[in-house]
Amino acid sequence: MTAVHDPDTTPAVSPAGVPxxxxxxxxxxxxxxxxxxxxPPRSPYRRLVVFGVSFGSLVLAVLAVVVxxxxxxxxxxxxxxxxVYVIDWxxxxxxxxxxxxxxxxGVLRVTEGDELVxxxxxxxxxxxxxxxxxxxxxxxxxxxxxGYLQGACTVHPEDEMVxxxxxxx
Amino acid sequence: VAKKWFLALxxxxxxxxxxxxxxxxxxxxxxxxxxxxxxxxxxxxxxTGAPEGSRFSFRAEPGHLLMVYxxxxxxxxxxxxxxxxxxxAKRRLGDAAERVDLAVxxxxxxxxxxxxxxxxxxxxxxxxxxxxxxxxxxxxAVEGAFLASSTIVTNPDGTVEVAHTANLYAVDDAGxxxxxxxxGAGTDGxxxxxxxxxxxxxx
Numbered sequence: 391m392t393a394v395h396d397p398d399t400t401p402a403v404s405p406a407g408v409p410x411x412x413x414x415x416x417x418x419x420x421x422x423x424x425x426x427x428x429x430p431p432r433s434p435y436r437r438l439v440v441f442g443v444s445f446g447s448l449v450l451a452v453l454a455v456v457v458x459x460x461x462x463x464x465x466x467x468x469x470x471x472x473x474v475y476v477i478d479w480x481x482x483x484x485x486x487x488x489x490x491x492x493x494x495x496g497v498l499r500v501t502e503g504d505e506l507v508x509x510x511x512x513x514x515x516x517x518x519x520x521x522x523x524x525x526x527x528x529x530x531x532x533x534x535x536x537g538y539l540q541g542a543c544t545v546h547p548e549d550e551m552v553x554x555x556x557x558x559x
Numbered sequence: 560v561a562k563k564w565f566l567a568l569x570x571x572x573x574x575x576x577x578x579x580x581x582x583x584x585x586x587x588x589x590x591x592x593x594x595x596x597x598x599x600x601x602x603x604x605x606x607t608g609a610p611e612g613s614r615f616s617f618r619a620e621p622g623h624l625l626m627v628y629x630x631x632x633x634x635x636x637x638x639x640x641x642x643x644x645x646x647x648a649k650r651r652l653g654d655a656a657e658r659v660d661l662a663v664x665x666x667x668x669x670x671x672x673x674x675x676x677x678x679x680x681x682x683x684x685x686x687x688x689x690x691x692x693x694x695x696x697x698x699x700a701v702e703g704a705f706l707a708s709s710t711i712v713t714n715p716d717g718t719v720e721v722a723h724t725a726n727l728y729a730v731d732d733a734g735x736x737x738x739x740x741x742x743g744a745g746t747d748g749x750x751x752x753x754x755x756x757x758x759x760x761x762x
Contacts, residue, residue, distance in 0.1 A: 515706060517708070519741075520725070520726060520741030520742065520743070521589070521741070522706040522707070522708075522724070524591075524593075524706065527591065527592065527593070528592070529589055529591060530589065531588075531589045531741060532587070533743065534587050534743075534744060534745070534747075534748050535743055535744065535745045535747070535748065537743045539741075539742065539743055541725075542708070542722065555743065
């Protein structure tokens with residue numbers, strides 16, 4: 391194995407054929423930066439390293455571009471919420487008997503894109519905001535625009551409710 | 560080989576970005592699994608020019624859509640907003656708007672005379688039907704067919720409070736409510752839904 395060799399000749403190679411970097415080789419590389427005339431031939435090992443670094447950089451750059459594109463194109467970070475209300479059998483009767491019933495809040499705050507789902511298992515139709523649901527029916531409605539809705543609500547003691555649709559940020 | 564693999568990687572990474580997001584083609588309003596059928600309901604037609612004593616049945620002309628709305632002319636917000644949004648949506652539809660008809664039922668017949676109704680609804684649409692009855696039971700029966708409701712309360716100070724369902728109902732020529740568009744859908748939402756509905760109905 392040769393520890394020191396002439397930069398103008400073939401680089402040092404181990405018996406196994408793997409290039410062997412040396413102190414002398416490093417010095418000659420530095421020297422080569424200012425004069426290309428004396429550039430030594432690159433070893434297969436260095437070529438592999440350069441290719442690896444280049445390819446890795448390229449992959450990282452592509453990944454960065456893809457991530458940036460997806461972030462720019464993507465929907466807002468918060469996912470839409472499904473507000474599900476299941477009206478049990480006997481609810482209307484309970485309310486009729488004066489029992490307080492707060493299945494739905496008096497003021498329901500939702501975000502644009504959220505979905506209101508009402509399932510009516512009672513024996514009479516029920517109204518929750520913009521949806522009237524017959525017995526045995528399940529209706530869903532997605533709030534598509536920001537606004538303030540005041541409407542009837544048969545599953546609230548005060549018989550009405552407010553829905554505030556806020557913008558998705 | 561490395562180049563091909565690299566291209567495959569880029570395509571794989573870009574594909575989800577291209578497919579994500581918009582799921583266009585869906586309704587803003589909602590449809591019921593078991594649609595309402597309102598073909599059996601009718602009300603006195605008090606539209607200017609309609610024969611005296613004629614009644615209007617809730618079904619669209621063939622190839623048309625009938626948009627039904629329950630409201631009143633003294634409404635400060637929901638009714639004028641909805642009717643204005645529907646007007647704007649029809650303008651966006653262009654020629655296809657000819658296939659969208661409007662019928663307005665007053666929930667406040669005591670104040671909404673035929674003349675007032677025609678004047679009011681006529682300010683939002685050139686073609687329309689205005690329906691009015693003094694028979695509360697008849698009004699309730701029609702509201703019930705649409706699962707709509709209304710209440711009128713006269714306060715001690717004489718002010719009148721009217722609450723009513725503010726949905727737009729799209730009815731086809733069989734008298735089936737094919738879509739309900741709640742208040743808040745906006746012009747964009749109504750336009751979107753009318754376009755989709757008209758695609759479904761052969762002209």
